[in-house]
Amino acid sequence: MHxxxxxxxxxxxxxxxxxxxxxxxxxxxxxxxxxxKTLNQNAAEADALRDVERYNHQNGPY
Known part of the structure; x- marks a missing residue:
């Protein structure tokens, strides 16, 4: 075992x-x-953030 x-x-x-x-x-x-980051990574990150904001229903119209 040693x-x-x-x-x-x-x-x-x-x-x-x-x-x-x-x-x-x-x-x-x-x-x-x-x-x-490369330009492609920056564009993908911006696209993902836009997509998240599009389906974000936590904030109501008020």
Missing amino acids: WIMWVFWGSIAALIIGTYLVDFFTGRKYSLKEQE
Whole structure:
């Protein structure tokens, strides 16, 4: 059972080291911050918001 601990923590360490190496070798090109949207994404978001407002019946006429 002792070897299971080494396999578990070894795989966790390999995952962390692997992600660091990928981040290092790609020049930190990939970040978790929100990326700039394309025009197609902006148009789709605007269309979705218009669609939601069209069927929004929570606000009455008063």
